[in-house]
Amino acid sequence: MLLTLALPRINEHMTTAKVTKVYVAEGDALVPGAKLVDLRVDLSAVLSHDCPPVSYYRIAMRDVARLRQLAIAPGDLLAIGAPIALFSTEAEEPMDAEPARPVRITLAGIVPPDEWWEGNAR
Amino acid sequence: MTSIPLRLGTLGAYGFAVQRSGIRWLCDEGHDCRPGEVIAYCNIGLVPSGRSIRAWDPFVDEQRDFQVAFAPRIAGRLRKAADSSRGGFLDLQQFYQHWSHDYIIGHLEAPTGDRVADDGTDSLRLLFVAGRRTTELAEVRSGLLTGWHDRSRAWWGDGDDAPGTVLSMGICELAGVIRGERSAFLELFAAVPGPAHAIYNADDALVPCARVALEQMHRTTAEFDAIAADFAKTFASGSVIPSPGDWMFGAALLSALRHSPLTATHDTLTRTGLRRNLPVDAVILSLHAEPTVVLRHRRLGYAVNCHGFRIAQAGPGVREWLHTQFEPVSRTPDDIRCDLRELIDTVRARGDMRVLILNSMSTSGFEDVYTYAPFDRPMRDTLSSVRSKEMNLMLHDLARERDVSIVDVDTIAAELGAAAHLPDGVHASGPLQAEVREEILRLLAGHRVPGFFRAPVR
Numbered sequence A: 001m002l003l004t005l006a007l008p009r010i011n012e013h014m015t016t017a018k019v020t021k022v023y024v025a026e027g028d029a030l031v032p033g034a035k036l037v038d039l040r041v042d043l044s045a046v047l048s049h050d051c052p053p054v055s056y057y058r059i060a061m062r063d064v065a066r067l068r069q070l071a072i073a074p075g076d077l078l079a080i081g082a083p084i085a086l087f088s089t090e091a092e093e094p095m096d097a098e099p100a101r102p103v104r105i106t107l108a109g110i111v112p113p114d115e116w117w118e119g120n121a122r
Numbered sequence B: 001m002t003s004i005p006l007r008l009g010t011l012g013a014y015g016f017a018v019q020r021s022g023i024r025w026l027c028d029e030g031h032d033c034r035p036g037e038v039i040a041y042c043n044i045g046l047v048p049s050g051r052s053i054r055a056w057d058p059f060v061d062e063q064r065d066f067q068v069a070f071a072p073r074i075a076g077r078l079r080k081a082a083d084s085s086r087g088g089f090l091d092l093q094q095f096y097q098h099w100s101h102d103y104i105i106g107h108l109e110a111p112t113g114d115r116v117a118d119d120g121t122d123s124l125r126l127l128f129v130a131g132r133r134t135t136e137l138a139e140v141r142s143g144l145l146t147g148w149h150d151r152s153r154a155w156w157g158d159g160d161d162a163p164g165t166v167l168s169m170g171i172c173e174l175a176g177v178i179r180g181e182r183s184a185f186l187e188l189f190a191a192v193p194g195p196a197h198a199i200y201n202a203d204d205a206l207v208p209c210a211r212v213a214l215e216q217m218h219r220t221t222a223e224f225d226a227i228a229a230d231f232a233k234t235f236a237s238g239s240v241i242p243s244p245g246d247w248m249f250g251a252a253l254l255s256a257l258r259h260s261p262l263t264a265t266h267d268t269l270t271r272t273g274l275r276r277n278l279p280v281d282a283v284i285l286s287l288h289a290e291p292t293v294v295l296r297h298r299r300l301g302y303a304v305n306c307h308g309f310r311i312a313q314a315g316p317g318v319r320e321w322l323h324t325q326f327e328p329v330s331r332t333p334d335d336i337r338c339d340l341r342e343l344i345d346t347v348r349a350r351g352d353m354r355v356l357i358l359n360s361m362s363t364s365g366f367e368d369v370y371t372y373a374p375f376d377r378p379m380r381d382t383l384s385s386v387r388s389k390e391m392n393l394m395l396h397d398l399a400r401e402r403d404v405s406i407v408d409v410d411t412i413a414a415e416l417g418a419a420a421h422l423p424d425g426v427h428a429s430g431p432l433q434a435e436v437r438e439e440i441l442r443l444l445a446g447h448r449v450p451g452f453f454r455a456p457v458r
Helices: B171-181 B188-189 B210-218 B221-234 B244-258 B306-316 B316-326 B332-351 B384-402 B409-416 B430-446
Strands: A002-006 A016-022 A034-041 A054-062 A065-070 A077-079 A083-088 A105-110 B003-005 B016-020 B042-048 B068-072 B076-080 B106-108 B122-131 B149-156 B164-169 B196-201 B267-272 B273-280 B282-286 B293-297 B326-330 B354-358 B405-407
Touching: A002 B003, A034 A083, A065 B405, A105 B164, A105 B384, B003 B221, B042 B196, B122 B267, B149 B188, B149 B244, B149 B267, B164 B171, B171 B188, B171 B196, B171 B282, B188 B196, B188 B430, B196 B267, B210 B332, B221 B244, B221 B405, B244 B316, B332 B354, B332 B384, B354 B384, B384 B405, B405 B430, B409 B430
Parallel strands: B164 B196, B164 B282, B282 B354, B354 B405
Antiparallel strands: A002 A083, A016 A034, A016 A077, A034 A054, A054 A105, A065 A083, B003 B106, B016 B042, B042 B068, B068 B122, B076 B106, B122 B149, B149 B196, B267 B273, B293 B326
């Protein structure tokens, strides 16, 4: 069974999210609790003000599955619904079938890094 | 119907004459005024009258942004005096007219028998506002309490009693609560009986976490001079030539390091005269001003705490200066608790001061944490909600040991709905700000801070 992961709408005002970290590689066997990706959501484009509404999130697995295709890399800017990854429940499962459903994930807000100190400021 | 004159009434201070600008109206002719509604304002200034030897300069840092707003005591339909507003610079600067107690700015058409005297001597309440400019370049005379101020304040000008003073030292979550949506304390002062005095300490350059506030209290003139000398020597000595924005941020930071909001005393002017050296009766702090990391100067040892977005916007010069001259120091909730405890003990050693602290919003509408396995330990360094909950628990312990009042923003946000009232995930809606303001006023009233509670009628 193939499982998909696309960028969810985390906030009603968001249009995109930036990939800040990727914790997995194609071929990894993943279990519930495995970290997948960290995202930065900046609402400045739609809610512009001095104190920027920037939040950070982590997506983690809630299914047992093998990562078969990874469509993202750190720094990528994703639109809502953009494909992030494709999983299969069996290791050698053919990739030409229709995905059965979205993979089950956990989504949580994470403590923001000090972007400017780390040299990643806008 | 009676036509009630809106007379300026008495305002003066021994040794000074009061001067004013023309009246600037905040509502239209024929507006139906509510009791206590601010309808107009003017700039004012104190000029030595020569009757006495001046021993002090009142409002020395606020002379250019010192205004008084007018609020009728009763309801009625407004009729403006034709000569009240003179236009142009005559309405912007405070030096063109003397304050005359019998000058009538307009009339209210009100039902016969309303309680103010028919001659209007008691028809207007005065709400004073004053801003200390971050730099004198920041001249913005577009409205009531407009401009770039590192400190702003307001007080009712009635009564003989000394006003209670409340100081706000938070970040953006307190700006709307204290300064209000119209940014001149109007919502706050509409809700307090007075005489009350509120101060808003800006966080533009220096964010007032406990460590920073504590060092501001202890810093001597010689220590500040050393900081200023080091700044002058090092700020432009790196590989980056500072931009104008860099210089402005650096100067604003330096200016903020010079002030100590918690030890400052304040002048007020009321209908009965000048009052000086008012101490702070209550301070409002916020856990949102307490970062996981502060910057410590490598040589002089002082701490700074700045919003990352301000540093990012300031320019490359500021970033290089901070990178080369400072080192990051991580802070656990226990470290923050120690700083807050020391700050509270220090302010209370100087006099009785109530301490209110806003807790942290720990709920959100989107989280569905099923297992904590994806989050590194200590979990407070990874998960925002866990950090907020740990900080709130820390505050709970501190409140019990140091008699601190918790402003329970966490519960208020949860009850109203965080998803609906924090639409960008960070900043509060108007209703949420109003609820937090009401909770703060309830706590201040419970502490019987003068002016912030209504004494029972005997």
